Amino acid sequence: MWKALPVFSRALAAFRDNDFEQALILAQQAHEQQPELLVFAEAVTYLTRLNESGKQDVYLNDEGFRAFIRGGGNVPLYRAVSAALQEVYRSYDTLNLLDVGTGDGRALLPALTDNIRHLTVLEPSESLLRQLRRQLDEHGVSHEAHCAPFQYFTQMQAGSWDVIEATFSLQSIPPQERASALTWGRQHGKRVLLVEFDAPDLTNIMAIETIRYIVERYEQGVAEYAEDRALVAQGFLMPMMFGYFDCSQHRTNYEQPVAQWIQEFQAAGFTTVDAALIYPYWWAAAYIIDAS
Numbered sequence: 453m454w455k456a457l458p459v460f461s462r463a464l465a466a467f468r469d470n471d472f473e474q475a476l477i478l479a480q481q482a483h484e485q486q487p488e489l490l491v492f493a494e495a496v497t498y499l500t501r502l503n504e505s506g507k508q509d510v511y512l513n514d515e516g517f518r519a520f521i522r523g524g525g526n527v528p529l530y531r532a533v534s535a536a537l538q539e540v541y542r543s544y545d546t547l548n549l550l551d552v553g554t555g556d557g558r559a560l561l562p563a564l565t566d567n568i569r570h571l572t573v574l575e576p577s578e579s580l581l582r583q584l585r586r587q588l589d590e591h592g593v594s595h596e597a598h599c600a601p602f603q604y605f606t607q608m609q610a611g612s613w614d615v616i617e618a619t620f621s622l623q624s625i626p627p628q629e630r631a632s633a634l635t636w637g638r639q640h641g642k643r644v645l646l647v648e649f650d651a652p653d654l655t656n657i658m659a660i661e662t663i664r665y666i667v668e669r670y671e672q673g674v675a676e677y678a679e680d681r682a683l684v685a686q687g688f689l690m691p692m693m694f695g696y697f698d699c700s701q702h703r704t705n706y707e708q709p710v711a712q713w714i715q716e717f718q719a720a721g722f723t724t725v726d727a728a729l730i731y732p733y734w735w736a737a738a739y740i741i742d743a744s
Contacts, residue, residue, distance in 0.1 A: 454668070479496050537560070537647075549616075557588070574598045624705060637743075646713065710727050
C-alpha cells in the first residue's frame with residue numbers, strides 16, 4: 453500500500469531541513485505514485501501553501517481545530533472517556549474531585565454525577581475557563597475554578613482530593629517536570645486518573661518505521677472527515693503531522709507510550725497502577741490509567 457513512502461520520507465527530510473520547495477516536489481511525486489491516498493494529496497496542498505505564503509500562514513487555526521475536535525473519531529472517543537470517568541464517580545458515596553486541564557469541559561461535563569460534593573477545575577486558558585464556568589453555572593454545579601498551569605497550581609495549593617484526574621492534559625508537561633507533578637498528585641490525591649493515548653516512541657523521528665506509523669495513522673485521521681476534510685486537514689491535521697518534523701517549532705506536546713506513564717507513576721510512589729483500554733482511536737488507542 454505504501455510504495456511511495458520512501459519518496460515521501462525524503463519530502464519530510466527536506467521539510468525538516470527547511471527546503472520547502474524540494475519537499476513539495478517530492479510530495480508531488482509521492483502523490484503521483486499513489487493518488488488514491490488522502491494524506492499525500494493533503495500534504496501537497498499544505499506544502500503548496502507553505503511555499504506561497506510562508507510558515508506563519510499555515511499553522512493550525514482555531515476553526516480547523518474546532519471542526520476536528522467536534523467530528524470524526526473524537527465523538528466516540530470523548531463519549532467513551534466521559535463514560536469511564538462517570539463509572540469511577542459512581543463508585544463513591546460522596547466525591548471531592550480535581551480536574552486538571554479541563555478545557556471547555558468536553559470530557560468532564562457529560563460525566564458529572566450528583567454525588568460530587570466539591571469540584572475543583574484547573575484550566576490555564578482564560579477563554580476556555582470562561583466557557584467551562586458558564587456551562588457549570590447553567591447546570592447548577594457548584595465549583596472552584598483556577599486559571600493557571602498545573603505546575604504553578606501545585607506550588608500554590610495544599611488541598612487534598614479523593615480523585616485527581618487529567619484527560620489528555622499532562623502530556624503538555626515536559627518530561628523533566630513530570631516527576632514532581634506526579635509526586636504532588638500522590639501527596640494530594642487518594643487516587644489519580646490519567647487519560648492518555650498509548651502513543652508511539654517518536655525519539656527516532658526519521659526512522660522509516662516511525663514515518664510509516666505517522667503517515668498510516670494520519671491517512672486514517674483525514675479519512676474520518678468527509679464533509680469538513682479540507683478545513684480539518686489544512687487547519688489542523690497537516691500542521692500537526694508536519695510539526696513532528698519541524699526542528700524550529702517549540703514543542704508543547706510530550707506524548708509517550710502507556711507503559712512509560714505506568715513506570716513514571718510507580719517511580720512517583722504509587723503502589724497500585726492499572727491501565728484499561730477506553731477507545732481504539734485512529735492516532736493511538738486511548739487508555740485510562742488508575743493510580744493509588
